[in-house]
Amino acid sequence: MKLMAICGSARKQGNTAKMLRQVMKGAESAGAETEYVNLFDLTYTSCISCYACKLKNSKSFAHCTLNDDLKPLLERIEKTDALVLGSPVYYGNLSGQMRSFTDRLLFQYLDYGGRGTGPKPKVFKTALVATMNMNRDDCLKRGVYDSLVWFSEVIGHTLGSSELLTLTDTVLFDDYSKYVYLMPDLEEKSHRIEKISPEDLKKAFDLGVRLVCS
Numbered sequence: 124m125k126l127m128a129i130c131g132s133a134r135k136q137g138n139t140a141k142m143l144r145q146v147m148k149g150a151e152s153a154g155a156e157t158e159y160v161n162l163f164d165l166t167y168t169s170c171i172s173c174y175a176c177k178l179k180n181s182k183s184f185a186h187c188t189l190n191d192d193l194k195p196l197l198e199r200i201e202k203t204d205a206l207v208l209g210s211p212v213y214y215g216n217l218s219g220q221m222r223s224f225t226d227r228l229l230f231q232y233l234d235y236g237g238r239g240t241g242p243k244p245k246v247f248k249t250a251l252v253a254t255m256n257m258n259r260d261d262c263l264k265r266g267v268y269d270s271l272v273w274f275s276e277v278i279g280h281t282l283g284s285s286e287l288l289t290l291t292d293t294v295l296f297d298d299y300s301k302y303v304y305l306m307p308d309l310e311e312k313s314h315r316i317e318k319i320s321p322e323d324l325k326k327a328f329d330l331g332v333r334l335v336c337s
């Protein structure tokens with residue numbers, strides 16, 4: 124059993140990376156092999172809508188033909204059992220790196236018939252972990268949660284299954300006094316001892332166990 128964690132934040136010690144590391148620990152505790160990939164270490168483009176992956180009776184069917192750093196990654200993913208995608212929320216969406224990656228990953232397997240029985244190589248267990256500065260109430264009120272749920276369902280439909288874990292109210296800076304930040308939660312965040320609560324870290328750990336056990 125192998126789980127791959129893919130990070131769409133450039134911050135190697137950031138909230139997303141920490142949550143993904145916990146997911147990996149959970150998976151490892153259940154005996155899985157793990158691999159961590161940071162998309163910011165790779166050079167690639169988004170989907171160029173060539174539709175080669177939709178061409179009937181062709182070698183390119185169900186495969187992205189672009190030849191950049193995502194090619195070997197997409198090949199390794201086909202040999203992986205569980206996949207966890209982690210991204211910070213940027214302007215209500217996933218990061219650009221993560222969106223470009225998911226366009227390339229998902230579109231090759233999309234079946235334009237819509238039942239999710241398309242040409243994916245296997246049924247993957249997947250999860251999306253999204254981290255954001257806003258609190259849970261704002262995340263719900265502003266429609267961010269709904270759009271993450273929708274995208275998680277798209278991943279599940281295309282790859283076999285998916286679940287969503289959100290981390291809200293994140294700490295952005297080690298030292299808030301050095302940065303311009305005028306939000307009302309400044310005082311609380313600058314003095315917070317645990318950058319990520321033990322409960323949230325446990326949720327990520329448990330997710331890792333679930334992804335490789337069930």
Ligand SMILES: Cc1cc2nc3c(=O)[nH]c(=O)nc-3n(C[C@H](O)[C@H](O)[C@H](O)COP(=O)(O)O)c2cc1C
Nearest residue numbers: 132137138139211212213214215254255256257293
């Ligand atoms: C370009 C940019 C846009 C952002 N947009 C949002 C946003 O729309 N909503 C939000 O809650 N946080 C937003 N944030 C904050 C990050 O989502 C948040 O700090 C996240 O936890 C960062 O993850 P990281 O530590 O893994 O990089 C934004 C940050 C950046 C750099």
